[in-house]
Amino acid sequence: MAGPPAPYAPGSGRPFGGWAPPAVPKWQTRTGTAMGAVMWLWIFYRAKNDLPHMLGWEKPWDHHAGGGHEDHH
Amino acid sequence: MYLLIIALPLVGTLVTGLGGRWIGRKGSNLFSTTCVVLCVFFSSIAFFEVGLCGVPCYISLSPWISSGALNISWGFLFDSLTTTMLVVITSISSLVHLYSIQYMEHDPHCPRFMSFLEIFTFFMILLVTADNFVQMFLGWEGVGLASYLLINFWYTRLCANQAAIKALVVNRVGDFGLSLGIFTIFYLFGSVDYEIVFSSANIYTNYSISFCGFSINTLTLIGIFLLIGAVGKSAQLGLHTWLPDAMEGPTPVSALIHAATMVTAGVFLIVRCSPLIDLSSDVLLLITLLGSSTAFFASIVGVFQNDIKRVIAYSTCSQLGYMVFVCGLSYYNVGMFHLVNHAFFKALLFLSAGSVIHALSNEQDMRRMGSLANSLPITYAAMLIGSLSLAGFPFLTGFYSKDLIIEITQISYYSNLQISFGVYACWLANISVLFTSFYTFRLIFLTFIKNTNSYRKHIENIHESPPLILIPLILLAISSIFVGFLTKDIFVGIGTPFWGNAINILPTSCNLLEVEFMPSLIKWLPFVLSSMGAILAYTINVGVLKNNIQFAHNHLFRKLAFSLSKKLYWDKLYNSFIVSPLMYFGYNISFKNLDRGFIEFVGPYGISRTIKNWSTKVIKIQTGQLTHYTFFVIFGLCSLLLLVPVWDFLQFLVDVRLLVFCFIALFVA
Numbered sequence: 001m002a003g004p005p006a007p008y009a010p011g012s013g014r015p016f017g018g019w020a021p022p023a024v025p026k027w028q029t030r031t032g033t034a035m036g037a038v039m040w041l042w043i044f045y046r047a048k049n050d051l052p053h054m055l056g057w058e059k060p061w062d063h064h065a066g067g068g069h070e071d072h073h
Numbered sequence: 074m075y076l077l078i079i080a081l082p083l084v085g086t087l088v089t090g091l092g093g094r095w096i097g098r099k100g101s102n103l104f105s106t107t108c109v110v111l112c113v114f115f116s117s118i119a120f121f122e123v124g125l126c127g128v129p130c131y132i133s134l135s136p137w138i139s140s141g142a143l144n145i146s147w148g149f150l151f152d153s154l155t156t157t158m159l160v161v162i163t164s165i166s167s168l169v170h171l172y173s174i175q176y177m178e179h180d181p182h183c184p185r186f187m188s189f190l191e192i193f194t195f196f197m198i199l200l201v202t203a204d205n206f207v208q209m210f211l212g213w214e215g216v217g218l219a220s221y222l223l224i225n226f227w228y229t230r231l232c233a234n235q236a237a238i239k240a241l242v243v244n245r246v247g248d249f250g251l252s253l254g255i256f257t258i259f260y261l262f263g264s265v266d267y268e269i270v271f272s273s274a275n276i277y278t279n280y281s282i283s284f285c286g287f288s289i290n291t292l293t294l295i296g297i298f299l300l301i302g303a304v305g306k307s308a309q310l311g312l313h314t315w316l317p318d319a320m321e322g323p324t325p326v327s328a329l330i331h332a333a334t335m336v337t338a339g340v341f342l343i344v345r346c347s348p349l350i351d352l353s354s355d356v357l358l359l360i361t362l363l364g365s366s367t368a369f370f371a372s373i374v375g376v377f378q379n380d381i382k383r384v385i386a387y388s389t390c391s392q393l394g395y396m397v398f399v400c401g402l403s404y405y406n407v408g409m410f411h412l413v414n415h416a417f418f419k420a421l422l423f424l425s426a427g428s429v430i431h432a433l434s435n436e437q438d439m440r441r442m443g444s445l446a447n448s449l450p451i452t453y454a455a456m457l458i459g460s461l462s463l464a465g466f467p468f469l470t471g472f473y474s475k476d477l478i479i480e481i482t483q484i485s486y487y488s489n490l491q492i493s494f495g496v497y498a499c500w501l502a503n504i505s506v507l508f509t510s511f512y513t514f515r516l517i518f519l520t521f522i523k524n525t526n527s528y529r530k531h532i533e534n535i536h537e538s539p540p541l542i543l544i545p546l547i548l549l550a551i552s553s554i555f556v557g558f559l560t561k562d563i564f565v566g567i568g569t570p571f572w573g574n575a576i577n578i579l580p581t582s583c584n585l586l587e588v589e590f591m592p593s594l595i596k597w598l599p600f601v602l603s604s605m606g607a608i609l610a611y612t613i614n615v616g617v618l619k620n621n622i623q624f625a626h627n628h629l630f631r632k633l634a635f636s637l638s639k640k641l642y643w644d645k646l647y648n649s650f651i652v653s654p655l656m657y658f659g660y661n662i663s664f665k666n667l668d669r670g671f672i673e674f675v676g677p678y679g680i681s682r683t684i685k686n687w688s689t690k691v692i693k694i695q696t697g698q699l700t701h702y703t704f705f706v707i708f709g710l711c712s713l714l715l716l717v718p719v720w721d722f723l724q725f726l727v728d729v730r731l732l733v734f735c736f737i738a739l740f741v742a
Binding site for chain 1: 447448450451453454455457458461466467468469529532533534535536537543547550551554555558589592593596597
């Protein structure tokens with residue numbers, strides 16, 4: 001049975017009264033995603049390198065000692 | 074090359090300001106932007122030569138003032154501190170120029186705007202390159218003037234007029250303190266050159282003078298005066314009221330002046346004068362207390378602001394507090410490191426806010442925004458990067474400096490401060506982290522995530538900003554991700570030789586290594602507090618409590634929220650206790666009673682009125698009757714004859730030449 005359209009529910013993503021928000025060009029969406037991706041990739045990359053130091057498992061100068069530098073002398 | 078860094082903005086402002094009518098909008102935009110971009114290029118070379126290669130450059134151009142013992146030259150000092158500031162100023166300025174080309178394209182006065190931006194850049198460069206206090210003061214006043222011009226750019230708006238005048242007047246208070254500081258420096262050292270003052274500062278550590286009836290250490294007095302100057306320019310507690318109001322200016326102005334460059338001039342002054350300030354523990358104590366109080370106050374007030382630019386303005390105020398109090402703890406290099414990082418991510422936040430305002434037809438109230446993440450994806454990404462950096466999210470630019478500052482406050486031992494003051498700064502800084510994170514994520518949620526609350530006509534026309542606005546955002550976003558990590562070891566690495574003689578820290582204050590030996594739990598505290606702030610902001614604005622306003626009915630909460638939304642009544646206090654009495658005195662006493670009363674009565678108006686009254690009376694004795702004239706002739710002769718016996722006495726009182734002159738004038742008239 002055809003009836004009146006369902007009332008607008010905020011956040012549901014359905015257009016209201018035939019109206020839809022303006023379309024966003026693809027390049028803008030992709031650029032925004034790329035910027036976010038760069039940020040998160042950088043955070044995870046630094047976390048891979050620096051997290052042991054931040055968690056107190058090692059000191060910044062630990063990797064300078066023992067490994068190879070002293071072997072040369 | 075070094076002089077070109079100073080000259081190019083001056084040429085730019087003269088050409089666009091005086092010739093804007095002839096070269097037009099495009100010519101002005103192109104010329105001014107080219108000048109600043111060239112400055113970035115030369116500044117980068119200067120940074121490499123001076124900062125990284127360790128070759129300071131001193132240029133003495135010509136004599137300027139020579140009066141008695143006062144000899145001042147036009148001189149320029151390029152050390153690592155100067156070149157660091159130069160890179161920040163010119164890079165942010167060039168991006169703001171680029172941004173403004175598109176942002177101000179519909180404004181008929183675009184050449185004037187570009188000229189003002191250029192003149193600001195020139196004065197800011199003059200401020201940081203000066204080799205003496207007076208030349209620095211010239212740049213200091215110049216940026217204040219440029220700030221006034223730029224806030225008041227849309228001069229037909231009453232709010233802009235008021236904000237500009239407020240900024241100018243409040244800054245004058247600080248400038249007065251700074252000028253007193255320069256006078257005291259000249260009184261003590263007999264010179265205003267940096268090299269003379271800083272090299273001989275140690276001699277005067279125990280020298281006292283009498284000031285206002287008190288014997289006070291001279292270096293402490295100088296430090297207090299310099300601090301007053303820094304408080305005014307860097308919007309610290311007490312003289313902070315101008316900064317949020319200055320958001321009435323165009324958004325690029327807010328990004329350039331009120332986030333990245335001019336407001337950091339106070340911090341620069343403290344760092345530049347570190348050889349003086351570090352010798353007075355009392356001044357360091359004051360700086361610590363003031364900076365940490367500002368950081369806390371601004372962060373808590375920022376929570377209850379709804380204007381997107383005002384939230385970021387209070388955030389700036391708060392971050393400046395961090396920079397100042399870490400200088401009070403004698404870590405000037407860390408303060409400079411945060412200054413550089415803050416410049417990038419705060420400029421990004423302001424320019425992103427401008428992009429949002431541009432997209433929403435000049436809407437600035439965050440409560441009337443929402444769901445913009447889909448419509449403005451690049452702006453959203455930029456704002457998110459800037460916000461995470463501001464909140465100190467690990468491994469972004471802001472993290473490296475802000476986290477270090479908080480760790481420094483947590484070091485349990487300070488060589489030149491009592492432990493209680495370090496604890497005070499530590500508490501306030503950590504609480505500020507929570508509030509900073511809260512208002513930052515509140516901004517993100519209200520603007521980009523929450524269901525929209527905009528007007529339909531705004532949403533229908535919504536669109537991402539044009540490329541010339543987006544390019545600066547992308548470049549600043551990249552800086553906000555990487556700059557902190559890339560410059561960390563240069564600026565604050567243990568034992569870094571970068572600062573050379575530009576910063577002077579007493580050996581007893583070099584405790585940076587102790588940060589590495591702090592328990593990990595304490596080092597993670599800022600991150601935990603930031604996360605709590607973000608979760609709280611999510612819960613209240615988007616999460617389960619978004620429609621639950623029960624807590625808002627609490628009487629105490631309403632009082633507190635209202636007070637904070639009114640900025641804890643600082644403006645009210647100033648208006649009631651300072652502005653109104655001064656206005657009353659100025660109008661009723663000074664103007665009405667003195668200027669238009671006493672001085673007019675005994676001055677020209679009073680004399681002319683007296684002569685007019687007397688002449689009216691003298692006219693009445695001109696009756697035309699011979700008997701009356703005969704009477705006056707005889708009366709005059711008798712009077713002269715009576716004067717003869719006492720003439721010997723009178724000639725000492727009255728000049729006879731004056732009498733002769735009056736007698737002749739009587740006939741001539």
